[in-house]
Amino acid sequence: METLIDFVLLSFLVFTALAVAKMHDLFAVVMLSGIYSLLSASLFFDLDAVDVAFTEASVGAGISTLLMLASLKLVGRYERRTRYRPMLALGVVLATGTLLIYGTLDMPHFGSAEAPVHQHVAPRYLHDSMDEVGVPNVVTSVLASYRGYDTLGETLVIFTAGIGVISLLRVSRRTKKEEKKRVPADMQQQIILRVVVKWLLPLILIFALYVQFHGDYGPGGGFQAGVIFAAGIILYTMLFGLSNASRAYKPELLELLSAFGVLLYAGVGLVCMVLGGNFLDYNVLRHDPVHGQHLGILLVELGVGITVASVMITIFFKFTWRTVKHKYIKSR
Amino acid sequence: MNILGLYNYWIVVVLMMIGFYVVIAHENLIKKLVGLSIFQTSVFFFYISMGKISGATAPILDDKYQLYSNPLPHVLILTAIVVGIATTAMGLALVVRIQEAYGSIEEHEIQAQDTQDQMESQLEAYGFRKKHLLSIKNLDE
Amino acid sequence: MMDILLDIISWIFLVSGSFFCLTGAVGLLRFPEFFSRIHAASLTDTLGASLILIGLMFQAGWQLALPKLILILIFSLLAGTTASHAMGKAALQSGLRPLDQDKDGKEPDEEEELTWKP
Numbered sequence: 001m002e003t004l005i006d007f008v009l010l011s012f013l014v015f016t017a018l019a020v021a022k023m024h025d026l027f028a029v030v031m032l033s034g035i036y037s038l039l040s041a042s043l044f045f046d047l048d049a050v051d052v053a054f055t056e057a058s059v060g061a062g063i064s065t066l067l068m069l070a071s072l073k074l075v076g077r078y079e080r081r082t083r084y085r086p087m088l089a090l091g092v093v094l095a096t097g098t099l100l101i102y103g104t105l106d107m108p109h110f111g112s113a114e115a116p117v118h119q120h121v122a123p124r125y126l127h128d129s130m131d132e133v134g135v136p137n138v139v140t141s142v143l144a145s146y147r148g149y150d151t152l153g154e155t156l157v158i159f160t161a162g163i164g165v166i167s168l169l170r171v172s173r174r175t176k177k178e179e180k181k182r183v184p185a186d187m188q189q190q191i192i193l194r195v196v197v198k199w200l201l202p203l204i205l206i207f208a209l210y211v212q213f214h215g216d217y218g219p220g221g222g223f224q225a226g227v228i229f230a231a232g233i234i235l236y237t238m239l240f241g242l243s244n245a246s247r248a249y250k251p252e253l254l255e256l257l258s259a260f261g262v263l264l265y266a267g268v269g270l271v272c273m274v275l276g277g278n279f280l281d282y283n284v285l286r287h288d289p290v291h292g293q294h295l296g297i298l299l300v301e302l303g304v305g306i307t308v309a310s311v312m313i314t315i316f317f318k319f320t321w322r323t324v325k326h327k328y329i330k331s332r
Numbered sequence: 333m334n335i336l337g338l339y340n341y342w343i344v345v346v347l348m349m350i351g352f353y354v355v356i357a358h359e360n361l362i363k364k365l366v367g368l369s370i371f372q373t374s375v376f377f378f379y380i381s382m383g384k385i386s387g388a389t390a391p392i393l394d395d396k397y398q399l400y401s402n403p404l405p406h407v408l409i410l411t412a413i414v415v416g417i418a419t420t421a422m423g424l425a426l427v428v429r430i431q432e433a434y435g436s437i438e439e440h441e442i443q444a445q446d447t448q449d450q451m452e453s454q455l456e457a458y459g460f461r462k463k464h465l466l467s468i469k470n471l472d473e
Numbered sequence: 474m475m476d477i478l479l480d481i482i483s484w485i486f487l488v489s490g491s492f493f494c495l496t497g498a499v500g501l502l503r504f505p506e507f508f509s510r511i512h513a514a515s516l517t518d519t520l521g522a523s524l525i526l527i528g529l530m531f532q533a534g535w536q537l538a539l540p541k542l543i544l545i546l547i548f549s550l551l552a553g554t555t556a557s558h559a560m561g562k563a564a565l566q567s568g569l570r571p572l573d574q575d576k577d578g579k580e581p582d583e584e585e586e587l588t589w590k591p
Contacts, residue, residue, distance in 0.1 A: 047401075
């Protein structure tokens with residue numbers, strides 16, 4: 001039965017990707033890429049990767065579609081048709097595809113338990129995770145404890161993307177004064193949306209906190225929680241205007257928080273070194289190694305969640321301020 | 333060579349090649365970014381398909397199940413998804429700035445403007461005076 | 474005995490939910506214009522999703538999954554309907570009009586149509 005679902009979903013994916021390649025209306029292309037992410041999230045769930053499915057659904061079908069739509073507003077909706085037919089590109093693509101398919105003929109069959117990838121490190125993680133780390137979700141224990149150094153690098157990558165977008169899309173004081181003068185009139189008439197968002201926003205934020213701290217026992221963790229938190233704030237921003245949202249979530253505070261998350265993560269590693277262990281060796285944090293691991297994972301995921309949430313909100317704010325600048329200030 | 337056993341990987345290769353084609357053959361910068369994200373997601377499938385074991389369950393330890401899928405690809409792909417969104421956000425910010433600087437996001441128009449700027453600066457280096465440059469510019473428009 | 478009864482009830486809900494989702498998809502493809510399509514998609518989708526969730530509640534029994542499913546049901550009812558309202562309102566504000574209204578939003582005058590024209 002799983003094979004049938006697999007088969008059908010993968011075929012849908014191919015059709016969606018072909019549609020993305022054919023269409024010239026960029027709005028439709030962005031929507032199709034959102035559908036592509038949602039289909040791949042279901043496919044990941046079918047392949048037992050529940051954490052990955054959660055992350056792909058929230059990041060790919062949520063934030064990525066949103067940022068692309070925000071930039072579509074700034075750059076223009078239609079793609080110009082090319083005047084020549086790209087035969088060389090097609091030839092290169094077909095040749096590479098044939099070579100890759102020839103390469104997959106050597107691979108072990110899908111789903112076999114004797115594949116080399118299951119032999120070396122993975123059984124050790126599965127057997128010893130409960131004794132050494134004490135957390136039921138093996139993905140969280142591997143992500144935050146066994147491979148914690150890679151996750152520190154990943155948090156730094158998100159932080160760097162935030163810095164990059166802040167330095168590329170600066171906002172002048174004149175833009176902020178212009179925006180305060182005009183809350184978009186059409187958004188003031190959206191009474192139903194405003195009421196529903198006022199009900200739902202606390203629930204979304206509580207759900208983000210639940211996902212953050214429940215990552216040890218089920219799918220979840222810092223990234224998903226940060227993205228859901230950011231999605232809630234973005235929903236509020238879209239309906240109540242940028243200046244209101246900037247009053248509640250000041251840009252200076254957000255930039256400080258994104259740095260604070262990374263500092264928390266690296267700080268936990270340094271504290272471990274000060275207490276006598278290696279960098280990011282959580283065993284020394286408490287009297288008992290398993291309790292130390294729990295505390296370490298909690299603090300580290302909190303750092304990741306704070307950074308991801310503040311960076312995503314900052315990036316969205318910067319894009320939206322740019323649309324305000326394009327719309328209300330003619331000279332640049 | 334069982335088709336069902338390798339179907340996943342072939343679809344991965346097909347998706348990867350569609351994404352690759354969109355990146356190299358289409359000229360609009362935002363379309364290229366979407367093609368890049370299709371490419372990235374196909375690589376994610378590749379890893380996750382390798383980690384799946386038939387008859388196993390998600391790697392959350394529970395007393396009821398004995399066989400779990402491999403958690404290591406899941407961890408790697410979690411990192412990869414987040415890095416992917418970070419690069420997409422940076423790429424989109426760059427596209428916005430390119431649009432403001434050049435007036436379009438089609439590759440051939442950007443290259444045409446760059447070539448024109450290059451020609452003008454070379455002519456200026458050869459000592460042509462400003463008013464000659466202005467007349468050359470008007471010829472093109 | 475109770476197990477079989479619960480299974481049958483949950484199967485009825487699941488199958489009818491899928492049937493409604495399928496008919497919604499058929500309507501989405503067959504209807505002529507945007508507003509009737511939102512009507513088809515949102516109504517049948519909300520109903521189909523709710524029926525599937527209720528069917529899953531019977532499958533879950535008295536576990537932790539049950540309150541989670543109830544919360545998902547409430548949330549999807551709220552969010553789905555609000556989303557389709559937002560779509561319709563955005564379309565109206567962008568200038569799109571339903572099929573039987575012209576540009577200003579006026580419907581064809583009914584008395585005129587009933588008159589016989591030679």
